[in-house]
Amino acid sequence: MSLEIKVPSVGESITEVTLAQWLKQDGDYVEMDENIAELESDKATFELPAEKAGILRIIAQEGDTLEIGAVVCTIEDGDAPAGSGDAPAKEEAPAAKEEAKPAAKEEAKPAAKEEADESPETYAAGTASPAAAKILREKGIDPSTIKGTGKDGRITKEDAEKAQSAPAKSEAKPAAPAAAITPTAPVSKGERVERREKMSSLRKTIAKRLVAVKNETAMLTTFNEVNMQPIMDLRAKYKDIFKEKHGIGLGFMSFFTKAVTTALKEWPAVNARIDENEIVYSDFADVSIAVSAPKGLVVPVIRNADSMSLYEIEKAIAELAGKARDNKLTIEEMTGGTFTITNGGVFGSMMSTPIINAPQSAILGMHNIIQRPVAENGQVVIRPMMYIALSYDHRIIDGRESVSFLVRVKQLLEDPARLLLEV
Numbered sequence: 001m002s003l004e005i006k007v008p009s010v011g012e013s014i015t016e017v018t019l020a021q022w023l024k025q026d027g028d029y030v031e032m033d034e035n036i037a038e039l040e041s042d043k044a045t046f047e048l049p050a051e052k053a054g055i056l057r058i059i060a061q062e063g064d065t066l067e068i069g070a071v072v073c074t075i076e077d078g079d080a081p082a083g084s085g086d087a088p089a090k091e092e093a094p095a096a097k098e099e100a101k102p103a104a105k106e107e108a109k110p111a112a113k114e115e116a117d118e119s120p121e122t123y124a125a126g127t128a129s130p131a132a133a134k135i136l137r138e139k140g141i142d143p144s145t146i147k148g149t150g151k152d153g154r155i156t157k158e159d160a161e162k163a164q165s166a167p168a169k170s171e172a173k174p175a176a177p178a179a180a181i182t183p184t185a186p187v188s189k190g191e192r193v194e195r196r197e198k199m200s201s202l203r204k205t206i207a208k209r210l211v212a213v214k215n216e217t218a219m220l221t222t223f224n225e226v227n228m229q230p231i232m233d234l235r236a237k238y239k240d241i242f243k244e245k246h247g248i249g250l251g252f253m254s255f256f257t258k259a260v261t262t263a264l265k266e267w268p269a270v271n272a273r274i275d276e277n278e279i280v281y282s283d284f285a286d287v288s289i290a291v292s293a294p295k296g297l298v299v300p301v302i303r304n305a306d307s308m309s310l311y312e313i314e315k316a317i318a319e320l321a322g323k324a325r326d327n328k329l330t331i332e333e334m335t336g337g338t339f340t341i342t343n344g345g346v347f348g349s350m351m352s353t354p355i356i357n358a359p360q361s362a363i364l365g366m367h368n369i370i371q372r373p374v375a376e377n378g379q380v381v382i383r384p385m386m387y388i389a390l391s392y393d394h395r396i397i398d399g400r401e402s403v404s405f406l407v408r409v410k411q412l413l414e415d416p417a418r419l420l421l422e423v
Helices: 094-115 120-125 130-139 157-175 201-216 229-246 252-266 310-325 399-414 417-421
Strands: 002-006 016-022 035-040 045-049 054-058 065-067 071-076 219-227 273-275 278-280 287-289 291-293 296-298 339-343 362-366 369-376 379-393
Touching (some): 016 201, 201 296, 252 287, 252 339, 252 362, 252 399
Parallel strands (some): 339 362
Antiparallel strands (some): 016 035
């Protein structure tokens, strides 16, 4: 008797998911509650467990878009394999033996050819999942150079994504003798290549939301600049003591988060949102922090950031950023924020107009720090300056509120003692 494994409900707003990768192969024996596949929604990646022990029969393929409740695979009755072989134990019925073994062989061979970059030796050294093989081919990485962390050394999609730094070193050496190769394998200077990739669920959702925000809100951006010297001096003086005491570094983001939560108390409309014909004001600040993850931009939330100290904020940011890099964020960790901070400065952005993270009404954009000449007390001095930008929904936030909010953030950052004294 077989059991159908279906796509589970993972949230009220999620209607479909993408099958990111299989963690087990067709014909494998799986234990109950063992993770057999990874599913990707528009908000997070989660694992699909086996609901019984038995032989896995794959139905959906990697890359397929599946609706909630769709059948992903079935699990047939069967015993664990004897020893290290792939065949079921002797007690299994003969018919099951004949049915399970050929299926595994017939489907494994074609996959090996596709994933091995046309090299049997490469496949023998370590099998890459289809998704991992695709990533490695695009990066030009030999799978045999990757140490898989999956079962029996299988190269997972995560292994392939983490191998991003390897190609630069391995590809740098062959580049030198290019002149010697050119006569035998000339490349046309006019050659133009295009490739197509299916948009992930996350990327499609990001695209839809950004367009919706532009079309459905009265978005406006106001700017200011911050002299970062006081914060940089404070960090330089206390960073070692701070790290020794709390076990984490003191970054700029905690100062910005603290300044924002203080200003939100004074200008509550910036922390509010529109819900149909009502304005919803929150007396707490759940700050969303935009993080660049392997699959796209994600925005995990620091709950009750207004009641946190600097080191608590730093720890929360580090934990959420780590989960984002490893694609381990849950849906709960990415929903429900009241205000967003995004830092384009880490990529070198000097100035930008960030787009509101709906249904929120405002977002603060940080940018890179540049040494610039500024006037202080009638004298021209060089200071580390940062432009900051506040994009807001003009339907709910007036110009006076938006400008005053940003000025307050500037004051708190240029005199960080105010953050500690709450003045």
